[in-house]
Amino acid sequence: MTSPFANRLGIEHPLIQAPMSGSTPPALVAAVSNAGGLGSLGAGYLEPQAILEQAAQIRALGARTFAISLFVLPDEFDADMVAVAKAREQLDALMASEGLDVRTSVPARWAPRFSDQFAALCEAQPAVASFAFGVISPAQLRELQLRDIYLIGTATTVAEARAWAEAGADAVCVQGAEAGGHRGTFLHQPEDAMIGLFALLPLAVRALSAGARDVPVIAAGSIMDGRGMLAAEILGAAASQLGTAFLTCPECSAAAAWKQDLLQTEEHQVTTIRSFSGRAARGLRNRFVEAMPEPAQGLPYPLLNALTAPLRRAAAAAGRGDLLSEWCGQAAGLVRPQPAAELVARLMHEYRLARRTLAS
Ligand SMILES: Cc1cc2nc3c(=O)[nH]c(=O)nc-3n(C[C@H](O)[C@H](O)[C@H](O)COP(=O)(O)O)c2cc1C
Incomplete structure (x- = not known):
């Protein structure tokens, strides 16, 4: 060829x-x-x-x-710190209700x-x-x-x-x-x-x-x-x-939990999601997405992405695929x-x- x-x-x-x-x-x-x-x-x-x-x-x-x-x-991002604080409250409450021992923090850089x-x-x-x-x-x-x-x-x-x-x-x-x-x-x-x-x-x-x-x-x-x-x-x-x-x-x-979930994916479960990062992305509609259908406090990318990063790392370590950004295309099946x-x-x-x- x-x-x-x-x-x-x-x-x-x-x-x-x-x-x-x-x-x-x-x-x-x-x-x-x-x-x-x-x-x-x-x-x-x-x-x-x-x-x-x-x-x-x-x-x-x-x-x-x-x-x-x-x-x-851009190299730098402006942040509405009131919205950031409210988003943190919302995300922390979700993690607490899911029994995950991790909380958001404001990163040195977004x-x-x-x-x-x-x-x-x-x-x-x-x-x-x-x-x-x-x-x-x-x-x-x-x-x-x-x-x-x-x-x-x-x-x-x-x-x-x-x-x-x-x-x-x-x-x-x-x-x-x-x-x-x-x-x-x-x-x-x-x-x-x-x-x-x-x-x-x-x-x-x-x-x-x-x-x-x-x-x-x-x-x-x-x-x-x-x-x-x-x-x-x-x-x-x-x-x-x-x-x-x-x-x-x-x-x-x-x-591992994400890989495992992909094996059982049906195409109607694959959707457009903004609630992990503030930017449209395609992935699995899971527990996090159901609980947080919109970006917390409307925070844009990369602010929300930075806030949820430690939560997603903790979810991965705990084997909680349902709280992870499980990105995949429509034909993941x-x-x-x-x-x-x-x-x-x-x-x-x-x-x-x-x-x-x-x-x-
Ligand atoms: C987990 C994941 C992460 C991705 N990250 C990036 C990235 O960092 N940069 C980029 O240009 N595209 C990224 N993409 C998009 C891919 O470049 C590509 O458009 C997409 O994977 C093609 O669709 P498919 O996943 O159905 O094959 C990502 C895709 C997935 C699934």
Whole structure:
């Protein structure tokens, strides 16, 4: 199989393991890259030093070509401390009523500073950098180009895909509404940007092949097997980016209770949630979501995300999947727990089989 995208990056398969901040440790990233796909380190929540250390660990595990992914955010955030105090009361009361011995606290910083994370990414110099939640500046683009780092921007609408193409992205990853985790949306209200992948992908491919540059489009959103990869290719995708499919790999650091709950997921339980982080994300409707249907006191991202982080860590340690942000895509019911290298081989085998079946 020939893939201009894979050839450009020098990887064997047009298959990307999605960056999943908090759940893509070096062992997973390296296993996927060593198996011929593109492993991605979701570094959205990592401080600069941790980005450098984890990049070094990925390399120490033998991986040469991998991605580091960040959330494009301001460096500082204003906080309405009255709303923060009320949100803390609400969250602490919920934890107490659930018997979990953990309380919120105000963190020193609401999120790592994006400009410092970006500097660390440049220093780590991965083959690929990907970004969500916004577009990087022309100066940041130059920094990546100086280091020959391939740039992937995340879009949830055609307008966002165009914005990334105009900002100089080498490729755009379109995230369909089916996708697990946070919505990458940055130009619209999240509810206006819930476009299914089968609609978004061909629209984006048409838009991005019509401009001065033909920008490859990567497909993300509930692609769980080789058939899905072929379907995405038929609709014009240069590569497929899979997140949920890798969540049940032993190398993935998602909590055991979360992995267990994914095995029993039915699609009607997968919904859009803002109550863990203040930003729309797709995951399982569980006890926390039922008890807290809206963000506490309307707190935005990343404030609410920072407040709930220790609660989610405690819930994971206590085996309480029902109080965790159990992110997943709509097709989570198709997960297949197995080592990442085996999953990559299986996906590519299925892809080739589906291709042959279609051709015959
Ligand atoms: C647990 C989880 C965490 C995620 N974190 C990130 C992230 O840090 N950065 C990012 O660009 N996308 C993130 N995503 C979204 C993925 O890049 C991708 O769009 C999504 O996984 C595709 O849908 P699927 O999960 O159904 O395969 C995350 C997805 C999941 C499931």
